[in-house]
Amino acid sequence: MRPRKPPADAAVVMADVGVTLGTARRPVPVLNGVDLVLPRGEVLALLGPNGAGKTTTIRVLTTQLRHQRGQVTVAGVDPLRHPARVRRHIGVAGQQVSLDKRQTGLENLVMLGRLSGLGRRAAHDRAHGLLDEFDLGVASERLVETYSGGMGRRLDLAAALIGRPQVLFLDEPTTGLDPRSRTSLWEVIRRIVAEGSSVFLTTQYLEEADQLASRVALVDGGRVVAEGTPVDLKRRVGQARLEFTLATGPDAVRAAEALDVVPAAELGTEIDREGAGLTVTLPTDGSVSHVRWVLERLEHSGVAPVSWAMPEPTLDDVFLSLTGHLARPLDAVDASAEPEEMAS
């Protein structure tokens, strides 16, 4: 796909970027012509499964890895030619928390503040400000090794912000966090965006991209396979569905017949009459009025569902509909589902 001509002041531009890793004898092509634009002040989410090339993309943009093909600019600067200048404009929070466990939160931040050019006083003020802002004020004098997973991620994010970067890079900022920590981290990221930073983040969660990003790029096998606003992508996926479970087969048939007339056809999916036998699935825009209408129709036809659900489209749905294959091999789906997701 060819992106539009990027705006001259874009935070990130990647054009036909190729990276091959591995050894000379066994080269591994990891990025195969990535085209991406992050306009200034926006949030771009790189959405893709494990091994898609998300971290590699971040490493290229943050001067940790040299690409062999294509053009890159970050904050208007070419990282191959001027890595030191790029480093003055970026903040990075990697996939793992990379702070000293045997320093306190405050010590870590002051150190990084000094290294990004702040004076002693300024570094302290900035560190305290960020610790308070990220709800770490009370823990500021504790060693990082005593922090919970969510606290560690928040501190890592604060560390990335210490030099007031123009462009912020976040590699899977919430992977491995429980739902509550994830939500609170999203809150923090939204605040950062509201202050005008450009944010380039990667994620494996469609919901996260939806929550945070103004643009989503779907990556698979080192390529961008789809790009657009979250609404765009979701529309192409077929949006959310309503799922009803009925007690008996005949009930299911009656429910399906009753719902057949519900005007949801323009949303895409067909009603699944056989499918799982006792479930009836239909598309919805998720609005209260549509759900109420559906429930009323069911009641009218005298069918009482045993239960109902409205599963959000998953990364797998997106992949299936946009690439024709699943994000992960089928048998790996269950194994890689995180416990917190099953609980919610």
Place this chain on the structure above:
Amino acid sequence: MSAATLTRDVGVLSGRSLRLSRRDLDAMLTAIVLPVVILLMFTYVFGGALEVGTDYVTYATPGIILLCAGFGAANTALAVESDMSGGMVERLRTMPVHAGAVLTGHVLVSLAKNLVTTAVVFGVAVAIGFRPTASPLEWLAAIGLLLLFVHAITWTAVFIGVIVRSPDAASGFIFFVMFLPYVSSAFVPVYTLPNWLAGFAEHQPVTPLIETVRGLLVGGTPGAPAGADLTSTALVAVAWCVVLAGVFAAAAMVTFRRRTAH
């Protein structure tokens, strides 16, 4: 990036390295306690049976001081390895920080730490009868030489920390460095060793270093070199330190840059 920012980076990262090693109580204690135990053991347990021509504590202390210095410095390999694999180096490479400043910080702190541990071991040695006869100038020379030695061992340790891929491999290096002084003139005169060992002991860097420190601190005692003999031994010792430090500092910096791209 300028000399001023380089000084700042090294200063900030030395402060960090110092805080981290202060909090690594295990390593700190081992670096002090182990040499003291070795000193006491050799003096009281083996010393009586070893014929070195003088008080055993007089003979062994210079070697043990060196052992202690090398041992503490070798710990730097672990610190560097943990920075490489723990993400801190990666983070610093995305910031406007001078490449290698983190390594230099470790080296400076290693020098400072080893001065302290050496002073402790020295104090214990004096308490059990070590009587140095050095003039102020000889003192200065001895301390300078010890620092040169620590500097060389530390850069070697930094290089090891940069190239290894696991803490275990770094520990292997520490073990090797601890072992070196045993096959030298630290505990027994080289001529008492079997031929093949004596050859190694005589030509490894630790022996001329120990001999020089011995000549400087307790010159005039049996086994200690003096006069022209001391001068030539000292030159060999200094040459070893300068060459080792130069080679390994360069190798460490080059490998560090290669392993961190750009």
